[in-house]
Amino acid sequence: DGGITQSPKYLFRKEGQNVTLSCEQNLNHDAMYWYRQDPGQGLRLIYYSQIVNDFQKGDIAEGYSVSREKKESFPLTVTSAQKNPTAFYLCASSSRSGSYTDTQYFGPGTRLTVL
Amino acid sequence: AQSVSQHNHHVILSEAASLELGCNYSYGGTVNLFWYVQYPGQHLQLLLKYFSGDPLVKGIKGFEAEFIKSKFSFNLRKPSVQWSDTAEYFCAVNPQWGGGGTASKLTFGTGTRLQVTL
Numbered sequence: 001d002g003g004i005t006q007s008p009k010y011l012f013r014k015e016g017q018n019v020t021l022s023c024e025q026n027l028n029h030d031a032m033y034w035y036r037q038d039p040g041q042g043l044r045l046i047y048y049s050q051i052v053n054d055f056q057k058g059d060i061a062e063g064y065s066v067s068r069e070k071k072e073s074f075p076l077t078v079t080s081a082q083k084n085p086t087a088f089y090l091c092a093s094s095s096r097s098g099s100y101t102d103t104q105y106f107g108p109g110t111r112l113t114v115l
Numbered sequence: 116a117q118s119v120s121q122h123n124h125h126v127i128l129s130e131a132a133s134l135e136l137g138c139n140y141s142y143g144g145t146v147n148l149f150w151y152v153q154y155p156g157q158h159l160q161l162l163l164k165y166f167s168g169d170p171l172v173k174g175i176k177g178f179e180a181e182f183i184k185s186k187f188s189f190n191l192r193k194p195s196v197q198w199s200d201t202a203e204y205f206c207a208v209n210p211q212w213g214g215g216g217t218a219s220k221l222t223f224g225t226g227t228r229l230q231v232t233l
Contacts, residue, residue: 031219040124042205042223043159058220090159094219102209102219103149106159 003027004107006091011112013085021076021110023091030095032074033104036060037088046089049074078112085114117142119208121224128196129232136191136227138180138206145211148189149221150180154202162204165189176200201231 004025013019023032031050035043045058049068063082068074074093078085090109094102122137140146150162163174170182180191189206206224 033219035223040225042119042121042225043207043221044223045220048220103161103164104219104221105161106151108158 004091004093004105006089006107006110008110009108011110013112013114015114016080018077018079019085019112021078021089021091021112023074023076023107024072025074025091025093025107026072027093027095027105028071029093029105030071031093031102032068033092033094034058034064034066034074034076035090035092037090037109043090046076085112087112117208117210117222119206119222119224121204121206121227123227124225125228125230127230127232130198131195132231134191134193134196134200134229136204136206136229138189138191138224140187140189140206140208140222142187142208142210147209147211148180148182149207149209150174150178150189150191151205151207151223152202153205153226159205162191196229196231198231198233201229203228 007022033048034046037043044060046064047066049055055066055068065077088109088111091107092104094104118141120139148165151159152162153159163172165172165182173179178193182189204227207221209221
């Protein structure tokens with residue numbers, strides 16, 4: 001069954017700790033994306049990757065880091081430098097190398113709470 | 116930078132009422148337009164999209180949207196809502212940058228929460 005998986009569904013961390021969110025897709029998509037969703041603010045792009053070993057900053061990249069060592073995987077690390085990390089994080093992918101005509105498909109999300 | 120406005124933040128309708136959710140964007144060039152829906156506890160999923168051609172686009176579950184270029188709008192409509200349409204709806208825009216397009220960088224609106232009552 002093809003799709004995008006994100007784990008875990010809920011994640012709790014203490015302030016000052018780095019935390020890595022997992023995103024895996026078996027859709028054979030080239031491009032992958034990370035968004036942050038906050039109430040009343042919609043989705044905002046954190047990072048995106050059009051191809052393995054390459055990624056670009058989105059609109060709110062500060063305090064986050066990513067890697068793209070495999071086509072299927074695009075983990076997001078929320079570092080201690082992120083001032084307000086508590087949020088719902090969504091991973092997405094699209095079939096071609098991030099062409100503007102692509103349609104993005106989303107995973108179920110990870111809700112991160114920093115205590 | 117482009118922006119997307121969804122003017123209705125929270126809409127409450129009775130079953131069988133007609134729905135229209137507004138979406139306006141600020142970008143002067145060619146755009147692709149999307150409506151996504153997030154049902155309670157479920158993935159964000161694509162409702163419909165517009166790339167080119169007929170500006171009236173039909174999507175899943177009886178939804179449709181009309182692209183009016185002169186008004187920079189892409190409003191979502193449904194003639195008769197059901198209780199199961201209760202969800203949050205997001206409009207998103209992907210502009211075609213110069214040079215034939217680069218990444219699929221969606222800009223989302225802030226969302227409209229639709230509550231359908233029985």
